[in-house]
Amino acid sequence: MIELATHALVLASLVYGSPVAVLASTDTATMPTIVQVEEEHDRPLTLESHVREYFKDTPILAEVARCESTFRHILPDGRVLRGKVNSDDVGVMQINEYYHSKTADRMDLNLKELDDNLAYAKYLYNKEGVKPWMSSSKCWKPAIAENGSLVAKAR
Numbered sequence: 001m002i003e004l005a006t007h008a009l010v011l012a013s014l015v016y017g018s019p020v021a022v023l024a025s026t027d028t029a030t031m032p033t034i035v036q037v038e039e040e041h042d043r044p045l046t047l048e049s050h051v052r053e054y055f056k057d058t059p060i061l062a063e064v065a066r067c068e069s070t071f072r073h074i075l076p077d078g079r080v081l082r083g084k085v086n087s088d089d090v091g092v093m094q095i096n097e098y099y100h101s102k103t104a105d106r107m108d109l110n111l112k113e114l115d116d117n118l119a120y121a122k123y124l125y126n127k128e129g130v131k132p133w134m135s136s137s138k139c140w141k142p143a144i145a146e147n148g149s150l151v152a153k154a155r
Contacts, residue, residue, distance in 0.1 A: 047071045047114075051092060054118050060140065061093070061125055067139035068094040073114050080112045091117035094133075100124070 048071040055061040065071055072081050073092040083089030088098040095104070095111050100120065107123065109116040124132055133140070 063140035067136040093121035
């Protein structure tokens, strides 16, 4: 368990690049939870709260992330999340590498990196709206008002 927690801490440092805490469970069947610690409030910053903060001006994208990846970017074994239906879909926003990797490369964005994945999603949203994520709209649409604002945090 200690080796697992150490691996998780190293992985979290690479993902977040700032102070992290590894909340290890005493149950060896479960993975430790990796969180970033907000220095000013000394409380955990989850991937969900990071995504919601990143998309505070476009809350529909946070709901898309919830539906597409359940706010996951990295798997417990350290690999980047891939789509279940299409393995070309990558990361928290499930950006399809087949269609978008060349443009992302030109923008100097790595779709496997969390903040680059989010940045590309924002670019894609500004260019095409929610069209790239319509396959999951049954999940995220009920949480969004006509004006694009968040109606309620759907769970």
